[in-house]
Amino acid sequence: DAGVIQSPRHEVTEMGQEVTLRCKLISGHNSLFWYRQTMMRGLELLIYFNNNVPIDDSGMPEDRFSAKMPNASFSTLKIQPSEPRDSAVYFCASSLGQRWGSPLHFGNGTRLTVT
Amino acid sequence: AQKITQTQPGMFVQEKEAVTLDCTYDTSDPSYGLFWYKQPSSGEMIFLIYQGSYDQQNATEGRYSLNFQKARKSANLVISASQLGDSAMYFCAMSLDDTGNQFYFGTGTSLTVIP
Numbered sequence: 001d002a003g004v005i006q007s008p009r010h011e012v013t014e015m016g017q018e019v020t021l022r023c024k025l026i027s028g029h030n031s032l033f034w035y036r037q038t039m040m041r042g043l044e045l046l047i048y049f050n051n052n053v054p055i056d057d058s059g060m061p062e063d064r065f066s067a068k069m070p071n072a073s074f075s076t077l078k079i080q081p082s083e084p085r086d087s088a089v090y091f092c093a094s095s096l097g098q099r100w101g102s103p104l105h106f107g108n109g110t111r112l113t114v115t
Numbered sequence: 116a117q118k119i120t121q122t123q124p125g126m127f128v129q130e131k132e133a134v135t136l137d138c139t140y141d142t143s144d145p146s147y148g149l150f151w152y153k154q155p156s157s158g159e160m161i162f163l164i165y166q167g168s169y170d171q172q173n174a175t176e177g178r179y180s181l182n183f184q185k186a187r188k189s190a191n192l193v194i195s196a197s198q199l200g201d202s203a204m205y206f207c208a209m210s211l212d213d214t215g216n217q218f219y220f221g222t223g224t225s226l227t228v229i230p
Binding site for chain 1 (some may be wrong): 148150152158160161162164167174206208210218220222223
């Protein structure tokens with residue numbers, strides 16, 4: 001079975017540009033998480049969805065960040081306009097969402113560099 | 116409040132030896148799941164092992180075992196017969212709530228296996 005697929009793997013952009021990160025969930029999973037990882041702050045949960053519905057977006061840094069889940073298998077995270085402090089590795093993860101025994105399965109991440 | 120604590124920023128182990136990575140957790144909820152993830156230098160997050168709060172036996176997965184001491188609220192990862200490929204960051208995580216959608220990660224332990 002294919003795992004969680006993220007694209008692109010690397011993104012380099014200039015400050016002020018729009019960035020869109022993409023994620024394809026594992027088939028049959030119904031929970032989707034977006035994380036950001038930096039050396040300073042470690043892993044931070046940005047937002048998670050359950051059955052395509054955003055449940056908790058309290059981790060989204062500010063209005064420049066938005067996430068959508070247009071269908072059960074796909075999600076996007078958009079940053080507009082991007083800033084250098086957004087540089088990080090962004091992970092998407094999915095799970096079966098069945099109680100506390102469901103591990104998160106992570107994609108390979110997108111390394112974003114904003115200059 | 117910190118829910119997952121990993122007190123060892125870095126650990127070294129000789130190849131073929133066993134190593135224990137510490138993890139303590141904080142919750143008053145009787146139902147929870149505990150997980151360990153490996154993040155090699157290539158960046159992906161790999162799920163290693165799971166322990167449920169009601170599980171009587173310690174979880175094992177190949178060379179990985181989880182030393183679960185409920186009264187002490189600890190969930191240490193034991194890696195037996197260390198290999199060079201085990202060099203990586205290791206994250207302990209806990210899942211709460213009955214949908215399993217609240218994950219808390221520790222700050223990680225960097226393990227280096229010495230030949």
